[in-house]
Amino acid sequence: MIAITLDNFQQVVVEESKNKLVLVSFWAEQVPESVELRDKLAAKLSNLSEHITFATIDCQSQGQIAQQFGIQGLPTAILLKDAQPLDGISGQQDDASIAKFLDSHLPKPEDILLSQAKAALSDNQLIEAQNIITQAYQIDNSRADIKLVLIDIYLQTGKTSEAKALLDTIMMVDQDSDYHAFLAKVELAEQAENSPEIQALERQLKATPDDINVSQQLATQYSQVNRQEDALIILFRLVQAGDEHTKERSKELFLDVLKALPDGDPLAAKFRRKLYTLMY
Numbered sequence: 001m002i003a004i005t006l007d008n009f010q011q012v013v014v015e016e017s018k019n020k021l022v023l024v025s026f027w028a029e030q031v032p033e034s035v036e037l038r039d040k041l042a043a044k045l046s047n048l049s050e051h052i053t054f055a056t057i058d059c060q061s062q063g064q065i066a067q068q069f070g071i072q073g074l075p076t077a078i079l080l081k082d083a084q085p086l087d088g089i090s091g092q093q094d095d096a097s098i099a100k101f102l103d104s105h106l107p108k109p110e111d112i113l114l115s116q117a118k119a120a121l122s123d124n125q126l127i128e129a130q131n132i133i134t135q136a137y138q139i140d141n142s143r144a145d146i147k148l149v150l151i152d153i154y155l156q157t158g159k160t161s162e163a164k165a166l167l168d169t170i171m172m173v174d175q176d177s178d179y180h181a182f183l184a185k186v187e188l189a190e191q192a193e194n195s196p197e198i199q200a201l202e203r204q205l206k207a208t209p210d211d212i213n214v215s216q217q218l219a220t221q222y223s224q225v226n227r228q229e230d231a232l233i234i235l236f237r238l239v240q241a242g243d244e245h246t247k248e249r250s251k252e253l254f255l256d257v258l259k260a261l262p263d264g265d266p267l268a269a270k271f272r273r274k275l276y277t278l279m280y
């Protein structure tokens with residue numbers, strides 16, 4: 001909440017409103033309803049400063065500024081864009097009327113979540129980004145922009161089948177350059193996941209299921225193409241059943257795969273618990 005004075009008027013009302021909306025609440029101590037409106041607006045906007053700058057004008061001490069806005073009575077709040085009035089409310093307001101007024105100008109909850117997910121993704125916080133974008137997807141599972149962020153996360157975390165399934169739900173009208181780029185990535189990931197090397201190792205392991213060396217090689221190949229769960233299943237079996245020498249090597253590989261998973265990945269937590277149970 002920014003208190004507007006002659007010193008910061010230009011910066012807040014003119015400059016700030018060029019970049020985002022500015023809501024100005026006019027109040028005076030002798031008009032309790034205006035103080036109430038100011039405080040209600042402040043509470044509603046406390047976590048939304050990214051979208052709306054909330055400012056106040058004390059009409060008693062800053063009467064000159066209030067006059068410039070042509071204020072006729074209190075309580076009053078005016079929404080500004082590019083230093084021009086965009087909308088406003090006046091008179092006593094209840095929570096419902098305030099929410100209706102703000103909702104007509106604020107981004108939808110899924111838009112806020114989408115923005116947060118993109119920021120987390122750009123910081124390589126994959127699990128946090130996935131949790132956030134999943135919330136947005138649960139609110140609106142028809143939006144292509146939300147789906148594409150979730151697809152991006154799926155591809156980065158090796159969930160190729162989930163990425164492909166979600167790509168198949170995107171309508172033709174929404175199949176932009178990002179869609180085609182992800183489609184190509186899915187095709188490459190599918191090829192890598194079933195490369196000739198992997199297929200050959202799978203055949204070898206089927207023929208000689210007790211071959212520890214082949215098992216370790218296949219687990220390593222799986223890990224390299226983001227088939228982390230398949231790799232962990234093989235390596236955990238080796239840690240369970242191998243002799244001391246092979247157990248140690250398998251355990252090293254097992255821990256390497258866990259370290260490669262993003263922080264907070266449920267798969268890592270699941271297999272750490274399994275290893276802990278085995279050891280203790």
